[in-house]
Amino acid sequence: MLPVLVVHGGAGTIPKDRVEMSCAGVRAAARAGYAVLQRGRSMDAVVEAVTHMENNPAFNAGCGSVLNVKGEVEMDAIVMDGKTLASGAVSAVRNIANPAQLARLVMDKTSHLCLTAEGANQFARAMGVPEVPGESLITDYARMRWQLNLAPGANPVECQMGKMGTVGAVAVDADGNVACATSTGGILNKMEGRVGDTACIGCGGYADNRAGAVSPTGHGEAIMKVTLARLILFHMEQGLSSAEGSDLGLATMKERVGGALGGVVTVDPQGGWAARFTTNQMVWAAAQGDTLHYGLRPDEVLTQSLAPE
Numbered sequence: 001m002l003p004v005l006v007v008h009g010g011a012g013t014i015p016k017d018r019v020e021m022s023c024a025g026v027r028a029a030a031r032a033g034y035a036v037l038q039r040g041r042s043m044d045a046v047v048e049a050v051t052h053m054e055n056n057p058a059f060n061a062g063c064g065s066v067l068n069v070k071g072e073v074e075m076d077a078i079v080m081d082g083k084t085l086a087s088g089a090v091s092a093v094r095n096i097a098n099p100a101q102l103a104r105l106v107m108d109k110t111s112h113l114c115l116t117a118e119g120a121n122q123f124a125r126a127m128g129v130p131e132v133p134g135e136s137l138i139t140d141y142a143r144m145r146w147q148l149n150l151a152p153g154a155n156p157v158e159c160q161m162g163k164m165g166t167v168g169a170v171a172v173d174a175d176g177n178v179a180c181a182t183s184t185g186g187i188l189n190k191m192e193g194r195v196g197d198t199a200c201i202g203c204g205g206y207a208d209n210r211a212g213a214v215s216p217t218g219h220g221e222a223i224m225k226v227t228l229a230r231l232i233l234f235h236m237e238q239g240l241s242s243a244e245g246s247d248l249g250l251a252t253m254k255e256r257v258g259g260a261l262g263g264v265v266t267v268d269p270q271g272g273w274a275a276r277f278t279t280n281q282m283v284w285a286a287a288q289g290d291t292l293h294y295g296l297r298p299d300e301v302l303t304q305s306l307a308p309e
Ligand code: ASP
Pocket: 010, 011, 060, 163, 164, 165, 166, 184, 185, 186, 187, 196, 197, 198, 216, 217, 218, 219, 220, 221, 223
C-alpha cells in the first residue's frame, strides 16, 4: 500500500487568468501535505495541505473567501479522522485565518462536533488562536465579484454557481489511517448565517478506515441533500472503487436534486484514489510514490516528479 494525499481547489469554471495560480496552488499544497504524510499521520497531512490553500488568495477559503450578501467573510471547515471517527467542524466563523486548524481543535479539545459563529470565535480565543481583521481575508477579486452580483440584473444563480473554489484534502498514511479536511468561504453572496455542506459531517467530508475518505466541493445545498461524502463511501463499502463510487455519488446528486455542480477527491485505505467532478473544471493534485498527478479538465491527468520544483 502506497500512502497518498489528494487535494482539490474547488469545482466550477475558473476564469482563464486565474487558471495558472489555481493549478500552481494545488500542486504546492499537495507537495506540502505529502511532505508531512511521509513523516507521519494522514490527519496532520490533510490539515497542512488545506492550511496551505487557505493561505493562498487564489482559493475560496481563508484569505480569498467569497463574501456574504453583506460583504463579509463567514467560513465553514471540517476535519475527520478515519481511525476513530473523531471529527471537528466550525461554521459561519469570522476573523480566523485557518478555519481547518480551528476545526481540528474542536475535534481534539471539545466533546462537540461543530461550533458555530460567535461560539466558534469564543472557542478560538480560549484556545489562543489569533483573530485577524476581517478585511485581511478579503481580496479585491472577492469584493469585485460581490459587487457584480449585487448589481441590478445580476443573475444570483449564475453568480453562485460560477467558480466554487472551496479547498479540501484526503489522505491515507503508511498505517492505513485515512483522514479528510475541507474549508470554504461558502457560496457567493450567501445569506448571513448560511451554513453549507463543508461544516456538516457526511456532507462536506467523511473519513472511515473501513471505507476511505472523501472531501467534496460544489453546490452545498445539493451536497447536503444527498450527504455526498457518506454516500460515496457507502458505494465503496459495496465494492466500488474510489472512482466508481465518486462518479455514482455525483450522478445521484445530479439525478435526485439537480445538483450538477459537484466534485470530490477520494481515497481508499489501500491507497487507491480518485479526483472526479461533474463541472467543466476542478483543479486537483495527488501525490503518491515519487509522482505528482494533477489536472483541471475531465479526464486530464498530467504528471511531474515529486523531486523539489
Ligand atoms: N460546497 C461549498 C459550499 O456550498 C462551495 C464550494 O464547494 O466551493 O459552501
